[in-house]
Amino acid sequence: MSDAFEAIAxxxxxxxxxxxxxxxxxxxxxxxxxxxAADHAAAAHATSRPATEPNAAGDADHPTLxxxxxxxxxxxxxxxxxALGEPDALADxxxxxxxxxxxxxxxxxxxxxxxxxxxxxxxxxVLLVTLARSAAPVAxxxxxxxxxxxxxxxxxxxxxxxxxxxxxxxxxxxERVLLPESYELYSxxxxxxxxxxxxxxxxxxxxxxxxxxxxxxxxxxxxxxHSLPDIERPSLELNVLAALLAVLDRGxxxxxxxxxxxxxxxxxxxxxxxxxxRDQPGTYFPWRERxxxxxxxxxxxxxxxxxxxxxxxxxxxxxxxxVAMPRLDDYSTAFTARRLALLPDEHDLGAQxxxxxxxxxxxxxxAHLTDLHxxxxxxxxxxxxxxxxxxxxxxxxxxxxxEAMSVRAVDSVxxxxxxxxxxxxxxxxxxxVLNATGHPGEAGRLRTWTDAxxxxxxxxxxxxxxxxxxxxxxxxxxxxxxxxxxxxxPAAGALARAEYTLADRAALAVVVAGLLGLAAMASATAGxxxxxxxxxxxxxxxxxxxxxxxxxxxxxxxxxxxxxxYVLATQAGSxxxxxxxxxxxxxxxxxxxxxxxxTITALVARRHVAxxxxxxxxxxxxxxxxxxxxxxxxxxxxxxxxxxxxMAVRLVIVAVVAGGVGALALRWAETRAVREAERADGLVVxxxxxxxxxxxxxxxxxxAGLREQQQTFAALAAER
Amino acid sequence: MPAPKDLVxxxxxxxxLSLLAEQPMYGYEMVRLVNARTxxxxxxxxxxxxxxxxxxxxxxxxxxxWRDVKTASGDVGERQRKYYVLTRAGxxxxxxxxxxxxxxxxxxxxxLKTHAL
Numbered sequence: 001m002s003d004a005f006e007a008i009a010x011x012x013x014x015x016x017x018x019x020x021x022x023x024x025x026x027x028x029x030x031x032x033x034x035x036x037a038a039d040h041a042a043a044a045h046a047t048s049r050p051a052t053e054p055n056a057a058g059d060a061d062h063p064t065l066x067x068x069x070x071x072x073x074x075x076x077x078x079x080x081x082x083a084l085g086e087p088d089a090l091a092d093x094x095x096x097x098x099x100x101x102x103x104x105x106x107x108x109x110x111x112x113x114x115x116x117x118x119x120x121x122x123x124x125x126v127l128l129v130t131l132a133r134s135a136a137p138v139a140x141x142x143x144x145x146x147x148x149x150x151x152x153x154x155x156x157x158x159x160x161x162x163x164x165x166x167x168x169x170x171x172x173x174x175e176r177v178l179l180p181e182s183y184e185l186y187s188x189x190x191x192x193x194x195x196x197x198x199x200x201x202x203x204x205x206x207x208x209x210x211x212x213x214x215x216x217x218x219x220x221x222x223x224x225x226h227s228l229p230d231i232e233r234p235s236l237e238l239n240v241l242a243a244l245l246a247v248l249d250r251g252x253x254x255x256x257x258x259x260x261x262x263x264x265x266x267x268x269x270x271x272x273x274x275x276x277x278r279d280q281p282g283t284y285f286p287w288r289e290r291x292x293x294x295x296x297x298x299x300x301x302x303x304x305x306x307x308x309x310x311x312x313x314x315x316x317x318x319x320x321x322x323v324a325m326p327r328l329d330d331y332s333t334a335f336t337a338r339r340l341a342l343l344p345d346e347h348d349l350g351a352q353x354x355x356x357x358x359x360x361x362x363x364x365x366x367a368h369l370t371d372l373h374x375x376x377x378x379x380x381x382x383x384x385x386x387x388x389x390x391x392x393x394x395x396x397x398x399x400x401x402x403e404a405m406s407v408r409a410v411d412s413v414x415x416x417x418x419x420x421x422x423x424x425x426x427x428x429x430x431x432x433v434l435n436a437t438g439h440p441g442e443a444g445r446l447r448t449w450t451d452a453x454x455x456x457x458x459x460x461x462x463x464x465x466x467x468x469x470x471x472x473x474x475x476x477x478x479x480x481x482x483x484x485x486x487x488x489x490p491a492a493g494a495l496a497r498a499e500y501t502l503a504d505r506a507a508l509a510v511v512v513a514g515l516l517g518l519a520a521m522a523s524a525t526a527g528x529x530x531x532x533x534x535x536x537x538x539x540x541x542x543x544x545x546x547x548x549x550x551x552x553x554x555x556x557x558x559x560x561x562x563x564x565x566y567v568l569a570t571q572a573g574s575x576x577x578x579x580x581x582x583x584x585x586x587x588x589x590x591x592x593x594x595x596x597x598x599t600i601t602a603l604v605a606r607r608h609v610a611x612x613x614x615x616x617x618x619x620x621x622x623x624x625x626x627x628x629x630x631x632x633x634x635x636x637x638x639x640x641x642x643x644x645x646x647m648a649v650r651l652v653i654v655a656v657v658a659g660g661v662g663a664l665a666l667r668w669a670e671t672r673a674v675r676e677a678e679r680a681d682g683l684v685v686x687x688x689x690x691x692x693x694x695x696x697x698x699x700x701x702x703x704a705g706l707r708e709q710q711q712t713f714a715a716l717a718a719e720r
Numbered sequence: 721m722p723a724p725k726d727l728v729x730x731x732x733x734x735x736x737l738s739l740l741a742e743q744p745m746y747g748y749e750m751v752r753l754v755n756a757r758t759x760x761x762x763x764x765x766x767x768x769x770x771x772x773x774x775x776x777x778x779x780x781x782x783x784x785x786w787r788d789v790k791t792a793s794g795d796v797g798e799r800q801r802k803y804y805v806l807t808r809a810g811x812x813x814x815x816x817x818x819x820x821x822x823x824x825x826x827x828x829x830x831x832l833k834t835h836a837l
Contacts, residue, residue, distance in 0.1 A: 012767065029747065029770065029802045036748045036801075037766070085767035093771035101778070 004077050005034040011087035015095035018109075019102050026094060030084070037080035045076065112649045120516050120652040123659040127512060130663065131505045134349050134670060167344050167354065175342050177203050178210070180361045183354060190221045208255045209331035209338070215251045215261065216330060216363030218244060224267050225368035228276070234307050236272040244268050258329055259405060260366060262322035267372040269315035273308035276378055285432055287447065292455060299428050302378040316395065319376055323398040328405040330366035349498045349674050356495070366406055367415030370422045373403050377429035384436035390720035396433045397713030399426055404706035407699060417461065420702055424454035430709065439716065449705050453698070460698050498673035501666045503572035508666065510594040511562050512659035518598050519651035558654055562597045569593065601651065728762055732772050734821055735762065737814040740782060740806040747773060747802070773804055781810035 009027045016023035084090070095102070168176055181196035197214040204210045219225060222244050228235055236244075245265060252261040279285070279301040289298045306312045339358050344351060377399045384392035403426065406419045427450030434443035566573035570589040739750050751766045776782045782804045789799040806814070 026770070026774070030767075032746075032799070032801055033748045033766065033770075036746075040752075083766045085765035087767070090767040090770070093768060094774070097771040097775045097778070 004081065005031055005038075008034065008081055008084065008087050012084075012090040013094065015091045016098060016102065018106050019098070022098060022101065034080045034084060037083055038076040041076035041079040112653075116649055116652040116656065119656045120512075120519070120659075123656050123663065124509065124512050124516060127505060127509045127659055127663050130667065131502065131509060134505070135502050167346070167350070171342065174203055179339055179342060180358060183357045183361075193217055194221060206254065208258075209335040211251055211254055212260060212329075212331045212365065213335050213363050215247055215264070216332075216365035218247045219264050219268075219365055220363060220368075222268070224264065224271055224371070225365075227371040227374065228271075231275050234272050234275055236268060238272060241268055241272040257326050259322040259325035259402075260328055260330055262318050262325065263328070263369055263372060263402065264365065266315045266319035266322060267369065267375075269311055269318060270372065270375045273311035273315060274304050274306045274375065274379075276302045276375060277305050279303050285428060287428070290451065292451075297454075300425065301381070301429065301432065302374065302425075303382055304375055304379040316376070316379070319372070319402070320394075320398055323401040323405070328366055328409045330364060330409060332362055332364040332366070333411050336362045347671075347674060347678065349495070349502075349670060352495055352498070352674055352677055364410070364415045366409035367418050369402065369406055370418050373399055373406075373426050374422070374429075376402070377426040377433075380433050381429045381436065384433040389437040390717050392433050393437060393713050393717035393720065396430045397710050397717060400430065400706045400710040400713060404703055404710065407703050407706065416699070420453075420457050420698060421461065423457075423702065423706075424450050427453070430713070433713075434716075437716070442712065442716070446709060449709075453702055453705065456698050456701065494673045494676035498670045498677070500572065501670040501673065504566075504669075505663065505666045507566050507570070507573065507590055507593060508659065508662045510590045511597050512655045512662075514594040514598040515558075515601060515651050515655035515658075518601055519648040519655070522648040522651065558597075558601065558658060561600075562593070562658075565596060566593055569596075728764065731762065731821075732764070732769070733776065734814065734817040736769070736772060736776065737781065737806060737810055737817065740804055741811065741814055744803045744805045746804070750804075776810070777804070779809075781807060781813050783807055 009030045012030055013023045013027045016026060168179060171179075177196070177200045181192045194217055197217040200210045201207075201214045222236065222240055224236070224244075245268060248261045248265045248268070252258075252265075255261065285299055285301040287299060289296050291297070304312075336359055339362060340355055343354055343358065376395055380392045380395040380399060383389075383395065403419070403423060410416050410419050427446060431443045431446040431450065434440070434446060563573075568574065570593060571585065572589070735754060736750060739745055739753060745753070747769050748766070751764050751769060754762050754764055773782065773784075777784055784802050784804050786800045787803050789801055
């Protein structure tokens with residue numbers, strides 16, 4: 001009976017092969033019909049029951065169903081088949097009824113095969129390429145750090161041709177020469193930087209700003225900008241000293257009333273002729289430490305050990321001469337502005353990064369004279385202890401004067417830290433000079449001022465560091481940019497957001513790649529299943545409005561769920577860490593995120609497959625499924641294969657929709673953040689430090705104090 | 721005496737809707753009820769019912785669901801049947817078709833009566 005019914009059902013549904021799901025559904029319905037008809041025919045034949053009795057087929061749901069009367073069916077199967085009608089005519093009627101759906105599906109299938117996969121791959125490719133292009137400029141921050149991210153990024157940077165330096169290729173040589181040789185944040189190629197700075201001087205031989213930048217580069221390379229206390233021998237070799245002095249002398253000729261060159265000359269001479277040593281016994285400072293806000297603040301005192309008295313005397317004399325000059329100017333503000341004006345006028349993250357690096361990499365030599373001030377202050381104390389009070393007081397006066405010049409010369413937060421943050425060391429040395437020369441009252445007042453200035457510095461510094469809500473979280477840009485200028489805090493925050501969109505896009509790319517991978521797996525599995533059946537298989541695409549709505553819902557729900565997971569579970573998503581550090585941890589989190597999304601999707605898809613099978617196949621599970629697998633138009637393997645392929649196409653569609661929308665949204669977010677950064681002054685040259693109330697107030701307070709102390713020391717020296 | 725095929729064909733939709741207005745039914749049940757209630761006048765070829773049902777379902781006038789069949793022994797779940805249920809749109813369509821059919825039948829009846837005289 002079963003084989004006959006199967007054959008009839010197959011013939012009746014033969015024209016529905018393009019819609020396997022529909023065909024199985026109709027086939028199943030016809031089979032139940034045939035079985036019911038056969039059961040009734042058999043019952044009618046076996047018993048001659050009254051028409052109104054419940055039928056003998058076992059149905060209890062419609063007990064009043066009248067039996068067929070007078071059916072002469074001796075063969076129930078033949079009777080059921082005959083009553084159904086001509087199967088080919090039925091096949092035509094069914095085709096006519098369902099032709100629109102079948103044709104629609106045929107075209108949808110073709111469109112899906114033609115477009116879904118290419119679209120999915122294209123979305124992923126666009127996502128990766130745009131991510132690489134946005135990330136490429138940021139990579140300048142990691143090269144030189146030898147981080148894994150740098151190793152990973154640079155090939156992408158090279159492949160996308162998005163290197164920061166490529167943007168400068170079109171500049172004329174006389175403009176290009178003014179820009180940094182490298183856009184790495186921490187360039188280690190000093191020789192290249194020196195050549196670049198020298199080339200700029202050769203192009204603009206009488207340009208004071210260009211020369212100051214070159215001289216600053218030479219000074220920086222020689223190591224004079226770093227303090228070197230507690231060393232045994234002078235650290236500057238004489239041949240290096242000679243070359244450096246030649247550079248500084250030429251600067252002094254070019255810019256005769258600028259204290260920049262004599263101050264650096266004094267520093268070079270001092271570094272070549274002396275060393276600072278910590279005063280271990282603490283004989284100079286009666287005050288070793290103090291309490292501040294529950295913490296112990298130690299005061300270190302230094303003495304200067306002179307190795308070459310003549311050279312050191314030249315250093316002191318040059319220092320006195322420098323302080324007598326009318327101004328100290330390293331032109332860093334003006335030179336940075338010139339450099340920024342040359343950069344391409346583009347409104348993207350890469351352009352902003354280049355601006356940040358340009359600002360960061362422009363030398364600010366006036367701010368790095370701290371070691372000279374410390375050497376001279378320690379030497380003044382040595383003189384005072386040795387009983388040479390007048391010399392000590394005069395030198396201390398000039399130390400205060402030189403420090404005042406530096407405080408005035410700086411215009412951004414980073415240098416301000418150097419000029420404002422180390423005054424406590426020289427201040428306590430100056431107070432010790434007063435103490436040792438018989439001015440304990442003046443010494444006490446200076447100590448009080450010095451401690452107050454230092455406390456105010458820490459308060460301002462801490463406020464500065466916490467100005468963005470304490471979220472200094474390892475972002476590559478934020479950390480640096482916020483450090484530069486107080487007024488650019490909004491720009492720093494906006495750039496941090498732009499930077500985070502890179503992390504978000506990377507996460508989205510992981511999710512889209514995971515979905516496509518899962519779809520490929522399902523498709524491959526379906527392909528293997530199809531080999532077993534050897535027949536055509538149709539896709540179950542957009543079968544019914546309800547399922548279509550479900551597909552759209554999944555397209556929205558899946559990315560949202562993935563985003564929530566990303567925000568809750570990852571450091572970048574929760575904005576706990578940017579790209580600046582913990583990159584291995586971030587990469588691991590991305591892998592885990594991708595795996596979680598794929599696993600959840602696979603579980604949902606598995607349920608979908610199971611539901612499809614349950615709906616299509618009869619619930620008399622084992623026997624009938626085996627039967628369906630062995631016989632019939634589709635068969636069990638075919639059903640699974642078709643369902644999997646349908647799932648694969650849906651996953652690709654989800655990936656396309658989610659990836660496309662997500663990529664657009666994140667790109668928009670990055671653009672918006674960059675625009676916001678531009679509105680916040682766009683890293684256009686460092687605004688004056690006065691714009692930050694706290695730092696400005698501290699600067700004013702410090703400057704007034706230093707000038708007053710300079711006069712006090714000078715007056716006391718004059719009295720001797 | 722079975723009715724002519726074209727008359728039967730024209731009446732299938734209102735009859736199906738009318739049956740489903742009573743209660744949800746499966747296809748074979750409808751066939752048997754119609755045959756029984758019309759004493760064979762509307763003799764449906766059973767297979768022709770299904771394209772009609774599917775067309776009505778595609779049009780939103782009826783909807784279908786697979787239900788477990790209760791056997792005489794009371795077991796549930798061994799077998800399933802596809803039941804059709806009239807939707808709200810189907811109910812409205814039935815009302816409209818019934819009115820049309822009555823008007824048509826009255827008109828044709830009147831004409832036939834005149835001719836008979």
